[in-house]
Amino acid sequence: MWDSLEHAGSPDGRRAGRVARLDRGWSTIWYGAPDSGVAPVRARNIGAEVAVGDWVVVSDDGERVDVVLPRQSAFMRRASFEGQRAEAHTIAANIDVVFLLHALVSPPNQRRLERELVLAFDSGAQPVLVLTKLDLMDDPDETVRRVATLEAVAPGVPVHVVSGVRGDGLDDLRRYARGYRSVALLGASGVGKSTIVNALVGGQVQSTGVVREGDQRGRHTTTAVQLVALPSDPVGAEGWLIDTPGVRAVSLWSSGTGIERAFADVFALSESCRFRDCKHEEEPDCAVSLAVREGSLDPRRLDSMKRLVAEEAALEEEQKARLKVEDRRGFRKRKP
Numbered sequence: 001m002w003d004s005l006e007h008a009g010s011p012d013g014r015r016a017g018r019v020a021r022l023d024r025g026w027s028t029i030w031y032g033a034p035d036s037g038v039a040p041v042r043a044r045n046i047g048a049e050v051a052v053g054d055w056v057v058v059s060d061d062g063e064r065v066d067v068v069l070p071r072q073s074a075f076m077r078r079a080s081f082e083g084q085r086a087e088a089h090t091i092a093a094n095i096d097v098v099f100l101l102h103a104l105v106s107p108p109n110q111r112r113l114e115r116e117l118v119l120a121f122d123s124g125a126q127p128v129l130v131l132t133k134l135d136l137m138d139d140p141d142e143t144v145r146r147v148a149t150l151e152a153v154a155p156g157v158p159v160h161v162v163s164g165v166r167g168d169g170l171d172d173l174r175r176y177a178r179g180y181r182s183v184a185l186l187g188a189s190g191v192g193k194s195t196i197v198n199a200l201v202g203g204q205v206q207s208t209g210v211v212r213e214g215d216q217r218g219r220h221t222t223t224a225v226q227l228v229a230l231p232s233d234p235v236g237a238e239g240w241l242i243d244t245p246g247v248r249a250v251s252l253w254s255s256g257t258g259i260e261r262a263f264a265d266v267f268a269l270s271e272s273c274r275f276r277d278c279k280h281e282e283e284p285d286c287a288v289s290l291a292v293r294e295g296s297l298d299p300r301r302l303d304s305m306k307r308l309v310a311e312e313a314a315l316e317e318e319q320k321a322r323l324k325v326e327d328r329r330g331f332r333k334r335k336p
């Protein structure tokens with residue numbers, strides 16, 4: 001299963017390894033399966049922006065990460081808190097699929113899923129919705145309702161209903177990793193990410209935690225992003241999983257077509273608006289407003305799209321302003 005490790009070349013012919021974990025400025029780099037006998041290497045990330053999943057080359061003295069190979073995809077979100085400058089935080093790099101996990105036992109949170117979908121589409125990986133803890137649902141009608149509520153905001157996205165403890169649906173999930181592909185698992189704390197990783201791997205590779213009785217919230221058991229090897233099984237599903245710590249808030253870091261893709265239904269409607277730059281407010285012949293009035297588009301979905309578009313615009317402004325400041329500083333530096 002380590003084909004993908006052996007085949008990842010480096011521009012100058014040096015051997016590349018894959019970052020499996022980050023600890024305070026150190027990368028743990030794999031050159032082979034943890035069970036292959038090839039020892040992982042630890043190197044410092046001095047001046048290198050490294051994320052779990054990156055292919056890297058270590059300096060000849062083995063001290064530091066020298067080269068980070070170009071990323072094919074990356075799941076990023078905004079790292080900073082309110083009031084601070086916008087910074088991107090890369091959760092995982094070189095991923096083919098993003099599992100967005102939501103627990104069926106919690107009330108569906110469409111707004112959170114919409115944000116996650118924007119980030120997932122922007123990452124360049126394929127989003128897949130995974131609804132967990134099916135075994136805890138004893139009302140089938142309620143289960144169907146919850147699935148439908150989340151499905152409604154994920155048009156065109158594959159949906160899997162699973163149980164990490166009972167095993168329902170796990171074979172289907174395993175298929176996404178087939179062929180040395182990388183699957184990142186994302187979702188709030190306690191939704192069962194590590195439980196699914198363990199179930200797929202068939203062993204206790206990741207710790208799992210308890211959830212609060214009342215609201216099913218987890219306690220942030222997983223504290224670092226971790227690359228996990230998925231051993232081959234009879235159906236040849238060898239690949240990689242990336243377990244991540246649950247995040248409370250999903251802040252947008254959007255630069256591409258994530259919003260257009262996550263809201264493809266609304267964008268398709270807007271093709272029929274009279275004005276090309278229709279804001280879907282008070283304009284005449286607005287196909288989007290019409291859909292809301294007719295009940296075929298949930299007004300909350302439209303609101304939430306508008307909010308995300310505004311958030312993205314504000315982020316772009318902030319980035320532009322920052323570039324300007326940096327330009328000015330650079331200019332001053334050049335003139336002694």
Ligand SMILES: Nc1nc2c(ncn2[C@@H]2O[C@H](COP(=O)(O)OP(=O)(O)OP(=O)(O)O)[C@@H](O)[C@H]2O)c(=O)[nH]1
Nearest residue numbers: 164189190191192193194195208209220221222246
């Ligand atoms: N009944 C049931 N419990 C589950 C299932 N999946 C996870 N759990 C339980 O939910 C709790 C949290 O699971 P974890 O796998 O640690 O959740 P996580 O998403 O990794 O959480 P963080 O690491 O905190 O982000 C544990 O007590 C699990 O045993 C499931 O499918 N069914």
Ligand SMILES: [Mg+2]
Nearest residue numbers: 193194221222
């Ligand atoms: Mg976990």
Ligand SMILES: [Zn+2]
Nearest residue numbers: 273278280286
């Ligand atoms: Zn319109």
